[in-house]
Amino acid sequence: MGDTQGVYTVKNAYRRIMGDYSDNPGTYKWVTLWKLRVPPKWKIFLWRVVSGILPTTDNLIIKRVEVDPICLMCGTTHENIMHALILCDYSKMVWNISGLPVTNILTNHFQSWFIGVLDSLTEGQVRLAVGILYYLWLARNSALWERSLPRPTSTVRRAVMAEEAFTRLGRASYQPHATVLPESDPHDRPRCYFDAGYRQHTGEATYGVVLLNHEGVFMAATAGTLPGAFSPIMAEALACKEALSWLKGCDTQMVDLLTDCMELRNMVTSRGTGTRSYVGVIVDQCRTTMSLFTSCSLHYISRAVNMHAHTLAR
Template structure:
């Protein structure tokens, strides 16, 4: 027997229109392929969630909002998940090592001790321009409490809080310098290194903004696409509008069967729009919409990156990609305010339960 809730979801699944084959996907990897590594990480993640509740999930999200290079973000993410190669973690994995902290030699080297409680790291935090917690809070044995202070509103705080991940990185490099090269860097040198790394990061970002174009070369035609969704039980509405040189050529709208989510409705709207452009014979079209995760999928594919998406829209994505590669279709994200016209058309189509309507704009 099939559960009633599952039955309703299955009935809303729309098959492929372009006859693309079904695909088995492993939802815990970016490319949809199963690997032992992804299985290990999902098990580790579930164990961490059981131990720490929502703390680890919220901190992980905050890490990726940091204004720092990818390698430092990844390093901070590993700290949150207690997967850095510190001595305590090596011992947990079965390696026989001396657990004493490399920097101070006073106690076992846990992640929290090395980054926050060690005599050397505490002195670094006290000298930096960052305002550290008062009282004994900063000496807490809770790694998540210490990280939470700095990761609060990550990506929105101004200097000096952007310095936080660079200090963690500098402490780690000081520790490795002493461990592998038997060279102890001074505390002022470590702080200066963190400040220099952050300055170089800001300068590099500024230089890239000046040198790299902010948008791709424009196509001859632009097709604006949007969907209107009310609930999973009601019909949704979709609309699209084809323009050239800022002049509207043709527009279409319709109501569609109920979708499980607004995201699915957006995917169906884009699929219908691409199929209509194919049917009408238009090539070299740039489709624009405000469902950023959806349009990012096709933007990454055009750059040759391996891309995977939400399993709920995989059929839509495969149909769209199948049509797009034949007609030089491109896809880009735009803000909601640009879609006022098609948003209105989609709402009208949904409310009126309208059939597929196409109108040409003359003159």
């Protein structure tokens, strides 16, 4: 079984059959799977996915089970594992709402897709991605057995809540790689005011962003909705993310961000804030985007001063 001394062990037999670490994109990193800090049922589910043994319609037909091959979630394409969890229109909406940067992983094989996830996301983001995969499959089963499909936001919310509960139990830990942002306030940099609006009774969220030059003269502005916001602080974090993306699109290299949310400012600039919640994932994405600027810092201001963006967000 591959042992240089000719000694048989279960470990060597397992590695011989299932494979070990490999640089080949077509071979899954099995050891990495079992070391993931996720709930046990998520890990077993993920093992079934990468092994290709989920009872999707294509696998059932191979086993000579007479079923309709059409996907139950979109009703347009034959179902397989990659389609059900990644490529289906419903699944795409769920991934877009989650905010995880996985849409740029282009492949038709799940193993290659998940290796891309492991290589490009942080530990906390990978944990959330596994949770979304698990609850996407539950949504698919709901369409099969109950003839009903939950809203994409509901599927994301279930994954987020389960990930947060698991983290609170102390079964997962994450140490951020963020640095403290500079508190300097040069007078020659433009100022970007952003704010979020959140309606508790409907769950609707909006944002507004206003960019002024260093003399306070209007330069540009934008506003929009924030799908997938489950709380006021999540809306503020998403507004920060939208502002940063917009600024990058405007080719802004140096900017001061100004928010009237002290909690968000403390989370972004704190050394000890980890990716332990969905808000933490968004904050981590904001830190990553901020590092792409030549100079970018986040400052707290009073709501009265932030009326520029506050008006747009409402």
